[in-house]
Amino acid sequence: MAPIVSILLFLVAIFLGYKVYNSIMGPVEFNKAKEERYKKVIAKLKDIKAAELAYQEVVGGFNGDFDSLVQFLDTAQFAITQRRDTVYDDVEKNKAYGIDEGYYIEEVLIDTLRFTSVKDSLYAGDRYKTMMNVPGTDTKFDLDAGTLDKDGTKYAVFEAKVSKDVVLQGLNKDLITQEKMVQSVDGVNGEYLKVGSMNEVNTSGNWPKLYDTAKDQ
Structure with a gap:
């Protein structure tokens, strides 16, 4: 009888050990x-x-x-642009005040330099497909x-x-x-x-x- 009890206790110990191991390693493997x-x-x-x-x-x-x-x-294609700030005489306003210069108009000009492929700019190869x-x-x-x-x-x-x-x-x-x-x-x-x-x-x-x-x- 004693050997049978020992075997049963041994099996229970193995089972409990597995459960403890799994409770610890299960979440670890899951997260990995x-x-x-x-x-x-x-x-x-x-x-x-x-x-x-x-x-x-x-x-x-x-x-x-x-x-x-x-x-x-x-x-x-993406447009490759360049921004330029420019200033020139405000002819009408200067004329209204009877002066040659003094008032100016500031503008921002956007120049398109060239075009480039969107897919080549964003992706290596054709993985986008x-x-x-x-x-x-x-x-x-x-x-x-x-x-x-x-x-x-x-x-x-x-x-x-x-x-x-x-x-x-x-x-x-x-x-x-x-x-x-x-x-x-x-x-x-x-x-x-x-x-x-x-x-x-x-x-x-x-x-x-x-x-x-x-x-x-």
Whole structure:
């Protein structure tokens, strides 16, 4: 009887040891996998943001269709300009006061020097053609664009997002649920990884600065 009890106690000890180990290492492994996935997803969201801001600069407004956005990037060009300040006599005012000079007009002139490809300025290679795909999944980002009326003024807005459920698929479900409830300065707040907003004038992402490089800030 004693050997059986010893074996049972040994098995219980192994089980409890596994549970303790898993309770410690489970969140550690989850966070490691989460960080790797978030980095890849956020890199895509940054590409989408760059495309939208370029579209706004060249065309005006934002674009809520990925195919149209890619077509824009295929052909669009930035104008490279130079600003010049110039001053010249205000002939009419000087004449009205009976003087040759004394009053001047200041103007700012913008000269277009050349044009450069938008896609070559923003991306290395043609990765913009796959910016709509959520890394590691068969899912595409949700993209929307439109206008927001704020105090009688209409502002162009856009939003690209993906649920954390999609990004973290296959990991511990309880930890995913906890992650979706995060509200922290150092965390990705809410249920989505996203950039932009349809509810406020904002083109930033909802991730903390630790995911940004010096170039992004």
